[in-house]
Amino acid sequence: MAEKSYKYIILGGGVAAGYAAREFVQQGLQAGELAIISKEPAAPYERPALSKAYLFPESPARLPGFHTCVGSGGERQTPQWYSEKGIDLVLDTEVVEASVAQKSLKTASGDVYKYGALIIATGATFIKLSDFGTPGADAKGIYHLREVEDATALYEAIKANPNGNAVCVGGGYIGLELAAVLNMNKMKVTMVYPEPFCMPRLFVSEIAAFYEGYYKEKGIEIVKGTVASGFESNEHGEVKVVKLKDGRELPADIVIVGVGARPNIGLFKDQLTVEKGGFKVDGFFKTSAENVYAVGDVATFPLKLYNELRRVEHVDHARKSAIQAVQTIKAAEAGTSVEEYDYLPYFYSRAFSLSWQFYGDNVGDAVVWGAKGADKVNAKFGAYWVKDGKVMGAFLEGGSADENKALATAARNQVPVSTIKELSNL
Ligand SMILES: Cc1cc2nc3c(=O)[nH]c(=O)nc-3n(C[C@H](O)[C@H](O)[C@H](O)COP(=O)(O)OP(=O)(O)OC[C@H]3O[C@@H](n4cnc5c(N)ncnc54)[C@H](O)[C@@H]3O)c2cc1C
Ligand SMILES: NC(=O)c1ccc[n+]([C@@H]2O[C@H](COP(=O)([O-])OP(=O)(O)OC[C@H]3O[C@@H](n4cnc5c(N)ncnc54)[C@H](O)[C@@H]3O)[C@@H](O)[C@H]2O)c1
Ligand SMILES: O=C1O[C@H]([C@@H](O)CO)C(O)=C1O
Known part of the structure; x- marks a missing residue:
């Protein structure tokens, strides 16, 4: 010692x-x-x-x-x-x-x-479903993701279950990013989340609708408004079924839980x-x-x-x-000093060929442009959050580096907008 x-x-x-x-x-x-x-x-x-x-x-x-x-x-x-x-x-x-x-x-x-x-x-x-007492949530084949060892174990499980069934529990960052990579690995993926649309801590329904539509076109099933209430395993203790609160049952070889940290x-x-x-x-x-x-x-x-x-x-x-x-x-x-931290929140995510960035604060009214009918191949749309006549938050799917920089500037400077129409010119 x-x-x-x-x-x-x-x-x-x-x-x-x-x-x-x-x-x-x-x-x-x-x-x-x-x-x-x-x-x-x-x-x-x-x-x-x-x-x-x-x-x-x-x-x-x-x-x-x-x-x-x-x-x-x-x-x-x-x-x-x-x-x-x-x-x-x-x-x-x-x-x-x-x-x-x-x-x-x-x-x-x-x-x-x-x-x-x-x-x-x-x-x-990561938070586990066993933390909430969900029965069967410690079965083999139920994965969480935080560290490289977790990712290696998951990678091996994917390779061991070609064309298998995967269920992603949670509709946040992990749920959306993992559903995409599991689909890319040719697994049959179902997402389950309690909210009416994905990524509720940031998205509004019109933004979420684009991503949900995109995922569905890729063959991902989405089950909303319910939660996993239990898991059934086979004689080896391996998960086989996800039971949902609404009574449905989903077949599963792999389950990814992404219900927060x-x-x-x-x-x-x-x-x-x-x-x-x-x-x-x-x-x-x-x-x-x-x-x-x-x-x-x-x-x-x-x-x-x-x-x-x-x-x-x-x-x-x-x-x-x-x-x-x-x-x-x-x-x-x-014997010197530095300036106080003056942070502009910045979040992003990537999945498939999609890539979005968000700067600022998602408060006030969201004004979404271009999301309905946005092209699935070269998707480009965005949103501004406006409060008290000022831009507080800015979101962009498919933006270039310069465009994202402009977004950051708008959110940092809280650009005033007198009419919503003005937003399309920012
Ligand atoms: C799978 C995944 C993907 C993500 N993707 C994105 C993304 O695309 N964009 C984004 O903005 N953010 C993303 N995040 C969030 C981002 O990674 C975290 O916000 C960031 O890692 C936080 O950094 P940190 O150093 O505070 O903590 P961490 O990076 O989690 O590091 C904490 C470290 O502390 C160690 N530790 C903890 N307790 C102890 C102890 N008692 N003794 C010794 N060591 C200890 C841990 O083992 C770990 O090494 C992602 C997170 C995860 C899990
Ligand atoms: N691109 C990124 O920034 C990124 C990517 C991956 C992970 N992360 C970080 O990793 C951490 C974990 O991410 P996460 O996706 O688990 O958290 P999250 O907060 O993004 O999403 C949690 C989701 O879990 C669901 N949920 C909550 N309680 C539930 C319950 N009881 N049953 C079923 N579903 C429930 C909800 O759909 C909720 O949206 C977070 O800190 C996140 O910021 C970030
Ligand atoms: O910030 C990131 O770092 C990694 C990768 O770029 C490192 O090579 C990744 O996927 C991010 O989103």
Whole structure:
């Protein structure tokens, strides 16, 4: 049982950790100053790839291909990169206890790590249907997706069930992205979700109708307005049937559950201020404890633009919050300061040949253009959310890089619109 001490420790080895490490290096880091402790076996990678190219039937993406920071056009930080920079990458290591008072972390094998400054970047974990007590939800063949090991297990299950039946439970990001890759793998896919249309936390019905129509044309069945109420397995404990609350039964060789995520705050929840499910931080990602920062999915931060505290579970914020925390740490050492975080929310998704981006806030009235009858091959349509005569949010399917930039500008500047008609000229 060793005890080690570092000037900086990043707890968690996901997206935020990779970008934080890069920022430390860019700001000037001495060998031996930084350790990253992660329960994953792999160096930080771009998690979005797991629900997309990792599961493609042809030439699937594999590590080391998508280590951070390639997702934003940066350098690919392989394990060798970390050793060259003198960063200790402590993989396959779960921290099971933490003390903010003693500035220490304890791992499952009993090692103790002391830090000068700590960045908590523990991300989130999928919610399971067994968390709600759904009978049979722990059967073999029921998959969740968060880490590369989950994606590998799912990939193998897809290969073992050619032309099999797949059911996606949940109509959010995982449901939509996974239904697409399972269909590309020639599985017979059914999606099930309780809401009247997919991606209800962002879409309005006209936007959803386009994607649902597109998925149906690809041969994906969509069952709305009900939930999975139980699962039946065969004598090997393998799932075979998804039972729905409305009485229907769906055959299944593979089930993907995507019913949301829960931030990993357990280690510190009694030691740091928690709000909206995450660690409450300021515009520099400082938590309620000195020298303890929280970034990415676990941070509840002041969203300056909307003057409210938010937690965001998307990769762009994971990257930028990590950079902001490291810049804050380094500025304090240099006796300077950085600007407060001023984030413009940015979400995106890709499935089949579709690709959408969203900037800002989906509040007020949604004005959708071009969605009805949009071409399925070169789909292009969008939406603006307007509140108090200003554009608050902007969505675009099939946009070019320049167009998406213009969208971001409109949402950032909250462009005033006196008539809805004006929107088509933005
Ligand atoms: C399959 C999938 C696809 C996604 N696709 C997109 C997308 O297309 N676009 C988008 O904007 N967002 C996407 N997201 C969301 C995005 O990936 C997350 O918001 C982002 O990864 C958050 O970064 P993070 O560093 O906070 O957490 P994570 O990347 O989840 O990293 C957390 C790390 O902490 C480790 N950890 C946790 N607890 C401990 C512990 N006690 N001890 C040691 N290590 C620990 C975990 O193992 C993990 O390595 C996707 C998420 C998933 C799961
Ligand atoms: N492109 C992206 O940004 C992207 C892609 C994949 C994953 N992610 C992230 O991964 C995490 C997990 O994604 P997700 O799709 O699971 O969450 P989500 O919040 O996007 O979707 C959850 C969906 O689950 C369904 N649901 C909720 N409770 C249910 C219940 N009891 N029974 C059946 N269905 C129920 C609803 O349809 C809801 O829309 C999130 O943090 C998400 O942001 C993001
Ligand atoms: O941001 C992303 O990073 C990965 C991939 O581009 C890395 O190669 C991916 O699929 C994203 O959406």
